[in-house]
Amino acid sequence: MRELGRILGRELPALLLLGGLAAAPFIGFGEGYMLTLLARMMILAMAAVSLSFIVAGAGLVSLGHAATLGFGAYAVVILDDLQVVDALFVLPAAILAAAGFALVTGAVAIRTSGVNFIMITLAFGQMAFFTASSLSGYGGDDGYTLYARTEVNGARLLDDRLVFHFVCLGALVLTWLLCRMLLASRFGRVLRAVRGNPMRAQALGFSPYPYRLTAYVIAGALGGAAGFLFANATEFVAPAYISWQRSGELLFMVILGGLSGLHGALLGAIGFVLLEEWLSHQWEHWRIAFGVLLILAVLFLPGGLSGIPAQLGRMLRRG
Structure with missing residues (x-):
């Protein structure tokens, strides 16, 4: 019971955030616009959690993670153009496309570390961005509007905003649970050991490269799933989804929330989207205030937003 209490205490912030998202449509946030905002929030939180998995778990600070969202989204676009619209085919294609991109680029990038790794992931992300911009058959720079949202076994379930809300929430919960389980497993312990001291981990018989590459591909696959949802949420896909600015935003969500746990990425994504939304309605040049x-x-x-309670506690003890 004591161990269960410790686990629940550790995961309480994430559980509260996910519970709040589940209750949101029934406590005054069930209007169309609010459900759209909540869906965007959860999809970006999903991408942020997958990025936090490799940043905090493996020490891989990527500036190209948005490319995995883009690959997932463009898989939806290409299949939509081919009139393949069932989630049974579209979702696996989005995940595999993003995972394949992560595997090919990660095989090169993970041979480096530090600033070199950041710059290589940035370069690969920009290559993906310019490739998407050159796809004139899918709108090029102007983007591509989907004919309709992806169907589920022939039914248009995702057209219902409330259903889509809970689909996004379910995907976010599964992403968090998967990353949480992996970090708590032997695989996760090796990842943290490799992040802390690669040479010592290698001396113990653990080669850093395959562990890091596997984590990178898993994060890419989760990013592809987020891209699938993002394409369906907006019913529009453009190269801007892949830009380095989007990757920077995802990385900032992770840092803003705090690197102490995956709940930090959840909190960072929610805080980032809410702040962006509020400021954009207050001032024409809101991006200046947003940056400040x-x-x-x-x-x-x-310690990020998730570190505020501990920071307040330290201040009270000093006072």
Whole structure:
């Protein structure tokens, strides 16, 4: 019972956030616009959790993670153009496309580390961006509008906003659970050992390369699933989904929430989207204020949003 209490205490922030998202449509956030915003929030949180898995778990700071969302989204686009619209085919294609991209690019990038790894992932992400921009058959820079959302066994379930809300929530929960289980497993312990001291891990018989590459591919696959949902949420896909700015936003969500656990990525994504939405309705040049607030958050919240309770506790003890 004591061990169960410790586990629940550790995961309580994530459980509260996920519970709040589940209850949101029934406590005043069930209108069309709010459900759209919540879906976007959960999809980006899904991508942020998958990125946090490799950043906090393996020490792989990627500036090209948005490319995996793009590959997932463009898989939806290509199949939509071919009139293949059943999720039974579209979702696996999106996941495999993103995982394949992560495997090919990761095989090269993971041979490096630190700044070199960041720059290589950025370069691969930009290559994906310019490739998408050159696809004139799928709208090029102007993007591509889906004929309709993906069907589920012939039924148009995803057209219902409330159903789509819970589909996104279910995908987010599964992403969090998978990453949480992997980090708690022997695989995750090896990843953390490799992140802390690669030479010592290698001396113990654990080669860092295959573990890091596997984690990178898993994160890419989850990003592809998020891309599938993103394409269906907006019913529109453009190269901007793959840009380095989107990758930077995802990385900032992870940092803003805090690197102490996967719940930080959840909190960071929710906080980022809410702040962006609120400021955009307050001021025409809201991006200036947005940037300033994000800088202040990094300077004065070293543990991220998830570290605020501990930071307040330390301040109270000093006072």
